[in-house]
Amino acid sequence: MAADKNLIGEINNNLRHLIQLLQTRSKKIRKETGITGPQLLAMKTLTEFPDISISELARRIYLHPATVVGIVDRLEGRSFVKRRRSKTDLRQVNVRLTAKGKGALQKAPGAARAPVLDGLETLPDRKLKRLSVSLAQLVRILDLSAKGPILKRRRGRPRKEESMPVKRRGRKSS
Amino acid sequence: MAADKNLIGEINNNLRHLIQLLQTRSKKIRKETGITGPQLLAMKTLTEFPDISISELARRIYLHPATVVGIVDRLEGRSFVKRRRSKTDLRQVNVRLTAKGKGALQKAPGAARAPVLDGLETLPDRKLKRLSVSLAQLVRILDLSAKGPILKRRRGRPRKEESMPVKRRGRKSS
DNA sequence: CCGTGATTATTTGTATACGAATCTTGCAAT
DNA sequence: ATTGCAAGATTCGTATACAAATAATCACGG
Known part of the structure; x- marks a missing residue:
């Protein structure tokens, strides 16, 4: 067994396995808390960086903006977060946690708060x-x-904006 | 900065990033070859283990059987694989590559054949x-x-079966 | 032989996840 | 000012991905 091939193949295999384990983990968290892993991650990020745009949130959790739209949709549907159109840049939409959202985060069990690393501390x-x-x-x-x-x-500049109701844009409104 | 917290946080972050990179990679492979990462992985596995059941295929690539059904559906739709009901165990459905599927695998560029590790060899x-x-x-x-x-x-026993057309079962056929 | 529980593939429902297309807004060059 | 291009959020289409429910089959005990 050629050492190189096997090493790389093993790494590949372990990556697959790893992803599956994280996936299963997300499902379990959902059963326990009613919130999925990505949703939880988004909310955690919003705790650290309140009132950031969809794009910035997407960058911070390494997801495509289109994906984040869906996640925020669901969170907003449960009133965990709220959208506001930025005043200084009408293209942007800022997201922030609601009181209910913060409460839900606090109620989440330990496993949920540290999305990956139960056993790592050992x-x-x-x-x-x-x-x-x-x-x-x-x-x-x-x-x-x-x-x-x-x-x-990429140079990031600080942003400050205030409230405003959000009207959807894009290709088509239903 | 507390060493522990940061280390674990960093690991978490890198895992997120890693998953996203693999995701993007899969999309790129799809554009180049018309086949997605999971589909390619399934076909590669079928090269190594021809004519295995849906469940065994699922185990080998660390996916849920329900997910594999979808992947095999799409592959079969393009005639890259073929389903056959097992003769010895009528519950099982075996999957094997077609000539067209093998051809598609060979035509896939190097990046596709080693789903992850372009730069790893360096x-x-x-x-x-x-x-x-x-x-x-x-x-x-x-x-x-x-x-x-x-x-x-889990003890795996070898299986041998032969051909038979496949009729779908389950909750409802359209 | 008959029931009972386990195994297998499938369907349904829901949530990611991304690319491409689209609309709006911002910005800079002319 | 006008034009044109870039950036932001959204929609659409497609593909994963899993849990739960379902139907068929198997294996086994009686």
Whole structure:
């Protein structure tokens, strides 16, 4: 068994398995809390960065804006978050947690608050560090491979806006 | 910055990012080959293990049988695979690649054939080994945490069956 | 032989998840 | 000002992905 091939194949396999485990985990959290993993992640992010736009939220949780629209739709449907059209830039829509949303977050059990890492705390620091480094390396490699030789610079500027009701736009309103 | 919290948070973050990168990768493969990542994975698995049941295929690629049904549906729709009801166990449905499916696999570019690891080969063996070990560790921890204290033994027995046309069953046929 | 529970594939329902198209708004160059 | 292009949010279409329910079959005990 060629060492290289097997190593890479094993990594591949473990990645598949890993993703499936995280998926199952999300389902379990949903059964326990009524909130899915991505929804929880979005709300957690909104705790840390209140009132950010859809796009910025998407960037922070590594999702496509179109995906985040759906997640926010569902959260808003349950009154966990609220949308507001930005005053300074009418294209943007800002999202923020409601009191009900904050309450739901607090009621979520520990497993939900730390979306991944139940057993990780039992690992010695050394292995934890190694895991972190390896993951970062993997991400970096995939990232470069994805973006190719191009490297895009992005400057973020602070934003401040206030309220305003939100009217949907886009291709078609039902 | 508390070392522990940050490490775990970073791992979490990198996992998110990693999943998104793999997702994007799958889409790119689809544009290039017309076949998605999971479909490709299923076909690759069928190359290695021809004529296995839906359940076994699902186990091998770490997916829920219900998910695999959809994937096989689409592959069968394009005549890349074929379903056959097992003769020895009428509950099972076996899947195998067609000539067209094999051809499509061969035509898939290198990136598609190694679903993840373009840049990985450039890594020195030492780092590769560390990555593999860390991933395995992570998977093991999540797996245990998912299954809890219970450990289920599964014995797989070999299966051999032959042809037969497939008629759909289940809740309702359209 | 007959019932009972387990196994297998499927369907249904719901939630991600992304790309492409679209509309609105912002911004800069002419 | 006008034109044109970029950025933001949304919709649509498609593909994962899983749990629960369902139907068929199997394996087994009596």
